[in-house]
Amino acid sequence: MELIFLGTGAGRPVKERNVSAIALQISQSRNFWLFDCGEGTQHQLMRTAYKLSRLDNVFITHMHGDHTFGLPGLLSSRAFLGGEEPLQLFGPQGIREWVETALKLTATRITYDIHIQEIEEGVIFENEYYAVEAAKLNHRIESFGYRVTEKPRVGRLKAELLSAMGVVSGPMCGKLKNGEDIVLPDGRTVKAAEVTEPAVPGRVVTILGDTSPCDNALLISRDADILVHEATFNASLPEKALEYGHSTTLHAAETAQRAGAKQLILTHFSTRYSAEDLPPLVDEAKSIFPFTAAAYDMMVMPIRRTKPE
Structure with a gap:
């Protein structure tokens, strides 16, 4: 189980940083899930070992273009590349109209079934191995965070x-x-x-969409093994962050600390920050939450199991 950060920028792409998209490779198969799909996401995927035909689920946090503009092209390419299995697409109100209109007006032929679910809060997906919970965040438009919970694995026989x-x-x-x-x-x-060893706890990954600090961000981040949180601005710009429905490095760190998360990954950095600016941003967050790192494009983050006590 691992995360690959396909885009870690906010607003628009820059030379060193694409806009928002994260792939989650799941344990039980070679398939993967996608969280957000900014412009150029399919180009970023070409730099990985992941195949679009193995994409199962897409979760969109909100409808802003830096999180959605890559979606029609990616869905089209999945058909070109032999994707035949159904794909599930989850997102806020408007995601159905956006996708269906884009595909219709471009006469795009899709060779597989797309099941689109415009979500509300609560558990939106569940199978034998995982459950995904959505919660509304605090942004300028409707924005969701997603909590992916892996179900416990039965302990081995002695x-x-x-x-x-x-x-x-x-x-x-x-x-x-x-x-x-x-x-x-x-x-x-x-x-x-x-005669059975203790059950192996499941892992929890929380991926938040754009948000300023709010109770729901805390709720779905509780005890997460990894919390992915936007940090659009540095600690000196809290008023600007809140004005636009975003967070600073310190806001993200405070959420991670209060939620009891094990690790915080900062992402969605403003275009004003270069790669050289990221270490100071991490240091700001570490002043509150020591277990912090900054995501960069194509970063791979393994999600390790917690050993049973």
């Missing part, structure tokens, strides 16, 4: 202990793995809890 008990692999082990107690032929009861 093979040596089972062997000593005379339990061999087969249906009995299957029942124990499912949490069911079993009775052996000699009448002994084997309790699943006693």
Whole structure:
């Protein structure tokens, strides 16, 4: 499970930084998800090992162009590149009209089904392995944050202990793995809890859209393994940040600290900041939350599991 930052800038692309897009590679397959799709996102994807045909889900935080202008072209290219499996697209009100109008007016032929869901707050996606929760943030237009929660993995059976008990692999082990107690032929009861290692906790990734500080940002960031938070402006510009519905480095750090996140990744930097300006921005955030890093285009961030206690 890993994040790849395809674009880390705000407003418009610059030579060293594209606009917003983040890929999330999921554990159980070679497929990936996409969060936002600014102009040029598909070009950035060409620099990775990810294939558009393996894109499952797209989550749009809000309708501003630096988060959406790359979407019609990416959907078109997915068809050209042999994508046949259905794609799910989640986003705020207006995402359906935007996509359907763009594809219609350009006579773009899509060879796969696109399921578009205009979201409200709450759990918007769930499968066997993951759940995704959306929450409204505080921006100039409707903007969402997404919390991706990996479900816990069942602990392994204690093979040596089972062997000593005379339990061999087969249906009995299957029942124990499912949490069911079993009775052996000699009448002994084997309790699943006693022969199973602790469950492996799932990982939590929170990706916020554009926002100024708000309660919902705290809510969906609670105890996140990684919190991706915009830091459009440095600490000297709080009034400007709030005027435009954005955050400073210190706002992001305060949210991470209050939410109990394990790691903070800053992104969505104003075009006024160059690559050389990023270390001072990180230092500002670290004054409040030490576990902070700045995202840069094509940065890969592994998301490691927390070992059970």
